[in-house]
Amino acid sequence: MDRAELADFLRRARTRLSPCDVGLRAGPRRRTPGLRREEVAQLTGMSTDYYTRLEQRRGSHPSRQMLTALARALRLTDVERDHLFHLAGQEPPRPGGSLDHIRPGLLLILDRLHDLPAAVLSDWGEVLAQNTMSVALSGDYTGANVIHRWFTAPDTRSLTPPEDHQAHGSAFVANLRAVTAARPDDPGPAALVSQLRATSREFEELWQSHNVVAHRPSPKRILHPVVGALDLDCEGLLSDDHGQRLVVHSARPGTQTYERLELLRVIGLQDLTPSP
Structure with a gap:
């Protein structure tokens, strides 16, 4: 050193x-x-x-x-x-594997998004960074894997309407299959697949269907415990190597969701859920 x-x-x-x-x-x-x-x-x-x-x-x-x-x-x-x-006397992360170092360009944009929920994710579901609005919307997931939590922690689905669960799960698995095929030597996605196949029957059944699709941002419905139901538009900005993406949620001005998103921005991270 x-x-x-x-x-x-x-x-x-x-x-x-x-x-x-x-x-x-x-x-x-x-x-x-x-x-x-x-x-x-x-x-x-x-x-x-x-x-x-x-x-x-x-x-x-x-x-x-x-x-x-x-x-x-x-x-x-x-x-x-x-x-x-x-x-510091350490070997840098080896090339060719999953990147947990966020591209500076994506971070620069994330830092400037103060009024919209935004997060940077890897292509296999690792949450690398969130802004304050993202945490207020869905909770603090930085450092976690959204696919792993979806199939192993049922409480994380409470923000998603039940009728959307099947579509979300199918999209997660199809995207993960595409990533593992594109990077067969990357230990991160491979280990996630191995773990989920062993612990989640739902994941295993979806994996066996062999659907493959690259992630595409799409409208999302969220049931927020404080501000209520939100119908959000979702857009993504990919890094140059497509290994990371900045995901931004927004609402059309004049809609009820827009007003509720504004309320969420004001509330921030205050815990306003009623006590049991």
């Missing part, structure tokens, strides 16, 4: 960003350019003290998970991310 070079790289990467670049409010006038150390710590989920020690050449070896979080918070390109790993 090259502590001096790592500290210099982190400091330079931090100072080239502004709060609005990462979806934060600028707040009071700043004496120095860039993000503050505590803001980087907030974005990565580490303590300010630990991040400060890294910039002061005193930090312990960061884990791979921590390096991934730093690369995401500092909006590093793939080349810069690999350089960060090397400075």
Whole structure:
């Protein structure tokens, strides 16, 4: 681990960003350019003290998970991310597999979507990032796999009308089959398929049907516990390699869903569900 070079790289990467670049409010006038150390710590989920020690050449070896979080918070390109790993004495993620490093372009757009639910997902269902509206709409799924949760945690289906469950499940499985065929050596999707075939009878039956389809955003109905039923339009923006997509939900102005989505934006993450 090259502590001096790592500290210099982190400091330079931090100072080239502004709060609005990462979806934060600028707040009071700043004496120095860039993000503050505590803001980087907030974005990565580490303590300010630990991040400060890294910039002061005193930090312990960061884990791979921590390096991934730093690369995401500092909006590093793939080349810069690999350089960060090397400075920390770690091997970068190998090419050809699933990517959990979000494309900076997708993150840039996500940071600027304040009034619409938006999230970045991998092509096999890994939730890589969500904005506040996305969390308010469907809960915090960052780090989880939506396909795994759909077939193993029935409570996650409560936001979807029962009559839509079959279509959702079929689309999930068909898309996953297409991904595993396209990347047979990628351990992530393969392990997910193996686990779900062993634990979910519903998944196994759908898998045996051998339907294949690439993911296509489509209108979605959601039963929100506070604002009520929502009929949302869904659009997706693919990364260059099609391995990640930014999914944005919206409603047509003048509709009841539009008004309810506005209410959700005001409510935010407040828990307004009635007590039992």
